[in-house]
Amino acid sequence: MAPEEAPAPQADLGGLSPDLGGVSPDLGGVSPDLGAVFSDLGGVLAAFGSGVPAEPYHERQRRQLCALHALNNLLQRPWLSQASADRICQRLAPRARPNPHRSPLGTGNYDVNVVMAALRSLGLAALWWDKRRPLERLALPHVLGLLLNVPSRVALGALRLPLARPHWLCVRRLGRLFYNLDSKLPAPAAIGHEPQLREFLREALAPATSELLLVVAPEVEQQGTWLRPE
Numbered sequence: 227m228a229p230e231e232a233p234a235p236q237a238d239l240g241g242l243s244p245d246l247g248g249v250s251p252d253l254g255g256v257s258p259d260l261g262a263v264f265s266d267l268g269g270v271l272a273a274f275g276s277g278v279p280a281e282p283y284h285e286r287q288r289r290q291l292c293a294l295h296a297l298n299n300l301l302q303r304p305w306l307s308q309a310s311a312d313r314i315c316q317r318l319a320p321r322a323r324p325n326p327h328r329s330p331l332g333t334g335n336y337d338v339n340v341v342m343a344a345l346r347s348l349g350l351a352a353l354w355w356d357k358r359r360p361l362e363r364l365a366l367p368h369v370l371g372l373l374l375n376v377p378s379r380v381a382l383g384a385l386r387l388p389l390a391r392p393h394w395l396c397v398r399r400l401g402r403l404f405y406n407l408d409s410k411l412p413a414p415a416a417i418g419h420e421p422q423l424r425e426f427l428r429e430a431l432a433p434a435t436s437e438l439l440l441v442v443a444p445e446v447e448q449q450g451t452w453l454r455p456e
Contacts, residue, residue: 295409355438
């Protein structure tokens with residue numbers, strides 16, 4: 227298991243170019259060339275989920291940084307840092323004190339606006355899934371990844387408290403299987419193929435407060451091909 231601070235090996239990039247340059251503080255953590263890479267989305271859609279890494283990149287939970295971990299696990303590389311996420315918060319609300327998009331304690335707890343802004347900076351779209359729709363209508367081959375926001379029990383060491391707070395986690399395809407890359411898991415967990423994933427999502431979305439974001443290419447958003455016809 228790669229530690230959170232360790233760079234992702236090239237085999238774990240899930241089809242992304244390994245020479246994307248350094249992180250740019252002016253772009254909120256975006257490599258200067260990465261937006262251009264994603265602008266040619268005809269090939270990226272297939273490349274994003276191709277290959278079977280020997281060991282998927284998996285960041286483990288630190289403080290309240292689950293949104294950051296979910297995005298990095300989705301991209302299979304340590305793309306977004308806490309400092310970069312904080313800069314996104316600052317751009318979203320430059321005059322607000324405290325900033326409404328993160329914890330005032332400096333521990334993270336980034337909201338969905340930060341997640342969506344980070345994805346937009348990569349040239350990707352994030353779509354809310356309407357839970358009233360049957361999951362069979364979700365066109366998974368056109369979806370790059372899934373970000374779930376689910377209630378998660380609060381724990382103090384080994385003691386689990388009767389409290390829950392929102393928690394971001396990532397699910398994506400690696401090779402032929404879908405994996406749960408939740409940062410609270412000790413290691414990535416294989417979910418299975420599309421039928422198993424739909425059942426996993428059905429269970430995850432059962433709580434009233436659970437939500438699902440689909441990460442797609444802009445052309446998929448525009449054409450609506452993420453949704454199967456009725």
